[in-house]
Amino acid sequence: MTEQYDLVIVGTGPAGAVIARQVHEQNPDATILVLEAGSDITGVAGEHLVEADESAMNASYDDLMRRARQIEYVKGAVSMTEIEGDGWTPESTGVFPAAFFGHNFAAFPGASVAWNIGGMGVHWTAATPWPYAEEIPDFIDRAEWDADQEVARGLLRSYVGPLVADMDNPFTEPIFAALREAVPSPDPERQAGYMPMGGVARAGAPFARTGPRDIAPFLFDGSAANVTLRTGVLVTRLEQDGDRVSALVTRDLVTGEEARYAGRVVVVAADALRTPQLLWASGIRPEALGVRLNEHATIDGEVEIDAARFGLTAADIPVPPNGEPFIGSYWSPSIGAERPAHGQLMEREFDGRHLLSVGWYCATEIRPENRIEFSDELVDSVGMPHMTVHFSYSDADLAEIRRTQAVQLAAANAIGVFPDEEREIQPPGASLHYTGTVRMGADDDGESVVDTDGRVWGFGNLFLAGNGVIPTALTCNSTLTAAVLSVRIARAVSAAL
Ligand SMILES: Cc1cc2nc3c(=O)[nH]c(=O)nc-3n(C[C@H](O)[C@H](O)[C@H](O)COP(=O)(O)OP(=O)(O)OC[C@H]3O[C@@H](n4cnc5c(N)ncnc54)[C@H](O)[C@@H]3O)c2cc1C
Known part of the structure; x- marks a missing residue:
């Protein structure tokens, strides 16, 4: 039947x-x-x-x-x-x-x-x-x-703002300012800022994805x-x-x-x-x-945030509620053919280190x-x-990947010191x-x-x-x-x- x-x-x-x-x-x-x-x-x-x-x-x-x-x-x-x-x-x-x-x-x-x-x-x-x-x-x-x-x-x-509604993060604005200078955009709508996230920011609880x-x-x-x-x-x-x-x-x-x-x-x-x-x-x-x-193409990396550079100390790092792995989620948008790549930057504390992951995605040719x-x-x-x-x-893809790595380097160096071993091109397919x-x-x-x-x-x-x-x-x-x-x-x- x-x-x-x-x-x-x-x-x-x-x-x-x-x-x-x-x-x-x-x-x-x-x-x-x-x-x-x-x-x-x-x-x-x-x-x-x-x-x-x-x-x-x-x-x-x-x-x-x-x-x-x-x-x-x-x-x-x-x-x-x-x-x-x-x-x-x-x-x-x-x-x-x-x-x-x-x-x-x-x-x-x-x-x-x-x-x-x-x-x-x-x-x-x-x-x-x-x-x-x-x-x-x-x-x-x-x-x-x-x-x-x-x-x-x-x-x-889709929501644009801090991941936890009642968590003040003094690092956010200095990170935005540093990224805007290192990765400038001619379009004010495409400046570094919060990553739009699908979900609801709550007080004292993880971001509800x-x-x-x-x-x-x-x-x-x-x-x-x-x-x-x-x-x-x-x-x-x-x-x-x-x-x-x-x-x-x-x-x-x-x-x-x-x-x-x-x-x-x-x-x-x-x-x-x-x-x-x-x-x-x-x-x-x-x-x-x-x-x-x-x-x-997925270009990953992680940089330790240099608090002193922003006039802050380790005591200023906010602690997200239990179950929320990230302190903040940020975006460096693409600007079209001039820079067909965008950054997804996630702030977190891991193993006692205050880190910003600096992942960049760059467009590849359709072939x-x-x-x-x-x-x-x-x-x-x-x-x-x-x-x-x-x-x-393709050769054009490899050239674009190199260009994007330079963007990533500039962004990361504006936040801290970006060690070579923290930069990685992920294998194809890894972006999901x-x-x-x-x-x-x-x-x-x-x-x-x-x-x-x-x-x-x-x-x-x-x-x-x-x-x-x-x-x-x-x-x-x-x-x-x-x-x-x-x-x-x-x-x-x-x-x-
Ligand atoms: C850890 C992780 C993090 C991610 N982060 C992001 C992110 O931040 N932003 C973003 O945009 N994307 C992200 N993604 C990718 C995102 O989840 C996918 O783009 C999205 O889920 C795709 O939706 P979909 O409905 O097309 O496919 P899927 O979510 O993959 O759903 C397809 C469904 O079809 C079912 N199915 C397949 N074949 C058959 C069949 N023959 N018969 C019956 N059922 C079948 C599967 O079981 C599955 O449930 C992430 C993915 C993962 C795993």
Whole structure:
């Protein structure tokens, strides 16, 4: 038997949650089914880890970093199972390196996927900087983009200010002043300042980071009778009838039981790697599928804050409430082609040192050589098509990385003394912001997978959402940009219903 719904969404990360929220609001009577491969990671589905347990977010992040470092040691390896025991099991939850599932990500070793309700949206740091200049798709009407961006900022609860409402931090203004001088901007709106963060600043408590549950509470708490969430079920295939998806086939990851669902409209929001994987598995293989994988290069670093330089002492360092790892979160925005790179700077105390992490993301060229190759013969550890990633930096990328390192150096030296060993270019994939694998385009010219409404070219009822749809080379963290596009796509889905 095939259960029938108006809309079926695959994936409960921020993109799936934005689609569910918007369509439910615009079409309150529509029946919506959301299918999610992952299971519960906390007692409250879709809630950000920082809310569940004060140490859970840090533990999850440390775990991810540990695994990413392990991948560094085995760059040439195809599988992680040798160093991680038996690897993934249906009971595993959390964020895992893609290589963990048997894929060949030797050229993109930092890449990871979330395997839990809420996707990466329950783990994320929640930085929500907005895109600028070339980062905004030129084929979208600017007024429409701006309006959708405001809606997306509202949904992610994007906020600009101190992380803890009642915590005075005498270091903030001197840090801003130092950064503004070291990394100047001709546009007063693009000066160094607070990093926009998705969440709510509270008094005496950690910053309440936005999880998918905050975006679409009814999806997770069962409060809407016509909205259903099924978890622990992997969508393995989209069946087609002419230009329509006629059914979604799922497999229960524990029992192995198969089921079929039909939606008048289907939206796949299963991340930038597994969305194209599912299309490939279903025989939906447009020329641009998995091609033009893009990621900003990640240049990390950490500098000890020189308090004396700002007329302050160690006694002035504020102590954040239990469970809040950061004292402050700051932003040095990109300014377009002149400096297509942005800094995410996090202030914290660690091991008795007062530190500012000086991470910079710089845009890289969009090139067809950077792509995911799917296999017709090999499968991953859950039986989906095996992926090999081809990825390298062009000469222009390497030059941009060097330029960005000089920006990072200037910024860090304005805060303290920046030792060489604290500067590091992260392996490709490590930003977790991969884009372009199912990119949006204005024309069906072989360089895009979806039209400007997110509808797969040639299909009547199949839409895609998430980072993979983003068609531009971003400097900024990708989630807000993907959410802006999801607001747009949800509008088209509502109209189609
Ligand atoms: C530690 C960490 C920090 C981060 N910090 C930031 C940040 O500060 N700012 C920022 O912008 N971004 C950040 N990110 C990235 C951000 O979380 C992602 O951009 C965002 O979650 C992507 O949303 P999504 O809904 O497209 O995908 P995801 O959140 O990955 O959700 C996809 C969902 O689809 C499900 N799924 C996949 N395949 C199938 C299938 N075949 N069947 C059923 N379900 C399936 C998955 O289980 C998953 O739940 C961070 C990520 C991590 C892990």
